[in-house]
Structure formats: C-alpha cells, structure tokens
Amino acid sequence: MNSNGDRSPLRARVKGPVFAGLVFLILQVVTAPVHAQDCGISNWSQATNLDSSFTGVQGPNNRRYGGPCGLRVQLDGQARFLTDQSPLNEPTFIARFYVHLDAVSSTDPVWLYSADNGAEDLIQVWYNTPSAGDLTLSARDTAGTLHDLTFANIAPGWHSVEFVWESAASADIRFALSSDDPEADLVTTIDTSGLLVANASVGNLNAATGGSFDFDDYVSRRISRPGRLLVADADDDSNINIADIIAIADEIEALGFAPGQPDCDEDGEIDPTDVACVVTILDNQ
Ligand SMILES: [Ca+2]
Ligand SMILES: [Ca+2]
Ligand SMILES: [Ca+2]
Structure with a gap:
C-alpha cells in the first residue's frame, strides 16, 4: 500500500495455524483465553501507529465479533494499520474479516483494507465510497485501471467482508458482504495477469478523520472461501444450544x-x- 514505507523483499513470519497447505494464514486479532491482557496484535508482521493497547475485550473501548478480543481503529487523521507480510507473491488470494462501522462519524471516505504486490495496491476496500454508507472493493487490472464493486448504504452492526481474487487474463473478482451465498457476490471480470499479492493491510489507511471502527477475525487463504463464523455459537463448540x-x-x-x-x-x-x-x-x- 502507498503509505506503507516497507518495500523490502518479503520474508514472512507465518504465525497463524497452517492446515495442509490450504490456509496460509489465520490472523485473529487475538489468541485465546479470555483475559484482557491476552489481547494483542502479535500475529501481524508489522504495525503502524497501532499496538496491543488498541485491542481489548468487549466494553467501552473495544468490540469483538468472535473470540474474546477485537481491535479498535481510531479515525483521528493518522494512518493507523496492521500489515500481514505472509503472502508470498500469491496468484490467488482470498480474505475475510469483520468490521463494525457504526461509530464512523464522518461521511468522508475511509480506506479500510489493502492487498498489494509491494509496489501498488491490487485490492482496496473503502467505506463511504462512492457515497456515504457505501462499501466498495476496488480491484486493479494489469493496465492499472481500478474496477469497483459496491454494496450501497450498508446496514448497521457487524459485517463480514469477503473477497476472492486471482491473477488471470480473465479473472473473476468476487466481493461478498455478510453472506455465504455465492449468488449474492458482486463480481467483476478483469485482466490481472502478472499481478501477485505480497502484503495485506487493515486499519485507517488514508488517515481519515471522524470516529472509529472495530475490526476482528481476519483470515486469508490461497484457496477455499472461509465464509462466515457461526452466529450465536457463544461457547465456540460449533453447535447452537x-x-x-x-x-x-x-x-x-x-x-x-x-x-x-x-x-x-x-x-x-x-x-x-x-x-x-x-x-x-x-x-x-
Ligand atoms: Ca476476536
Ligand atoms: Ca447483540
Ligand atoms: Ca455452541
């Protein structure tokens, strides 16, 4: 991403679980158990104006979607973001995260997420773009043109945000909001040949001003969509009872x-x- 000064070759530290080579990284804002002091950002390769003090349990200063902890990102005119350098020039890249945007108090654009190739952003996610309350994914094609997919005037509360990206001459870029139904995806087909994902960043990437937002439960993969967490599975046993x-x-x-x-x-x-x-x-x- 543009405001990330680190352009050095990527030697990732994969600190999340790895499952049979399919999942190359799972980044929870947190690792288990349930004490405030266990919240943190140590799964991330790099932090810019964010540290573990911005994570926490449910309360006045933080929200979480799943697990005990979440990350609050202030929109205070400073670029504040976490970067994952574990992607290694990936020709396919799938990611899902949760955001809670109700405390964003400005209608100005907020750049929430970026995946880049070390030189330019290939995927961006923006709130309040193109209009207030809209969530937009922009995907760059090989010629440098950005192609937008927009969910207009999104509802309050937590949102799962998922996208599927690939490097291909005729790549289907898919964008899902709070849905596991592929029929509900927004899709654009563009030429992304030769482009490879090397980093991903989340936070206040454009130094936006006005309130804050909460972020949680990031996962990225090479193949297979992670989908949504099981709503209401409060004790985390994969059943509702x-x-x-x-x-x-x-x-x-x-x-x-x-x-x-x-x-x-x-x-x-x-x-x-x-x-x-x-x-x-x-x-x-
Ligand atoms: Ca969490
Ligand atoms: Ca509730
Ligand atoms: Ca349960």
Whole structure:
C-alpha cells in the first residue's frame, strides 16, 4: 500500500495455524483465553501507529465479533494499520474479516483494507465510497485501471467482508458482504495477469478523520472461501444450544467473556437481546 514505507523483499513470519497447505494464514486479532491482557496484535508482521493497547475485550473501548478480543481503529487523521507480510507473491488470494462501522462519524471516505504486490495496491476496500454508507472493493487490472464493486448504504452492526481474487487474463473478482451465498457476490471480470499479492493491510489507511471502527477475525487463504463464523455459537463448540445461552448470560453478568460468537443479533453489544436471539434460533431448529 502507498503509505506503507516497507518495500523490502518479503520474508514472512507465518504465525497463524497452517492446515495442509490450504490456509496460509489465520490472523485473529487475538489468541485465546479470555483475559484482557491476552489481547494483542502479535500475529501481524508489522504495525503502524497501532499496538496491543488498541485491542481489548468487549466494553467501552473495544468490540469483538468472535473470540474474546477485537481491535479498535481510531479515525483521528493518522494512518493507523496492521500489515500481514505472509503472502508470498500469491496468484490467488482470498480474505475475510469483520468490521463494525457504526461509530464512523464522518461521511468522508475511509480506506479500510489493502492487498498489494509491494509496489501498488491490487485490492482496496473503502467505506463511504462512492457515497456515504457505501462499501466498495476496488480491484486493479494489469493496465492499472481500478474496477469497483459496491454494496450501497450498508446496514448497521457487524459485517463480514469477503473477497476472492486471482491473477488471470480473465479473472473473476468476487466481493461478498455478510453472506455465504455465492449468488449474492458482486463480481467483476478483469485482466490481472502478472499481478501477485505480497502484503495485506487493515486499519485507517488514508488517515481519515471522524470516529472509529472495530475490526476482528481476519483470515486469508490461497484457496477455499472461509465464509462466515457461526452466529450465536457463544461457547465456540460449533453447535447452537442451551450452552450458548449460558455463555452469553455469563458474559452479561460479568462472569466471563464468551469464547465464541455471543453477539447473536450482530449489533456490536452483548446484552439480553442476544439471549432472545438464540432462543429464536433454537425455536426454529
Ligand atoms: Ca476476536
Ligand atoms: Ca455452541
Ligand atoms: Ca447483540
């Protein structure tokens, strides 16, 4: 990305789990357990005006989508971002992350995400672009032209953002918002031949001003789409049942932070409406 001064050859430190070569990196803002002091950014290769003090558990200073912790990014006129240098000139690149944008107080464009080849950005994700409340992915073609895919006037609350990118003469670039249905993808077909992804960055990339946003649960891969986390799986056992209600209730009563996804209605708060949301899911099972 343009504001990242590091153009040196990439010798990645892969610090996330690796599964059979398919997943080359999983970056949670956090690693497990449930204590505030365990929140951090150590999975990332590089940090610019961000450190672990910007991570934290659910509360006034942070939100999380899944797991105990999340990252809050201030929009205070400073470029603040985390960079993952583990991609190694990838001809295919798939990423998914969660953002909560309700506290963005300006209608000016916010550059949230970038994947670059060491010289120029190949994929950018912008909020408030082209209009206030819109989320846009821009993909660069081999000739240098940017091609935009836009979800207009997105809803409040947490959003999963996923894209699929490849280097090909006729590449389908796919962009998904809060959906696992490929039919709902926005798609543009462009010439990306010769382009390779070497870094990815997330944060306030354009030194935007006005509020803050929350970020969580980043994963990037060479193949296969990660998809969305299981909503309401508060105890993180891959099922929805009464134990999830107990985990949410424990968090509401300050008995501990749920290890999974307790924010059933995905509004950014953990409160009794999330218990009711799980009850509704169980009633409909
Ligand atoms: Ca998290
Ligand atoms: Ca569960
Ligand atoms: Ca909620």
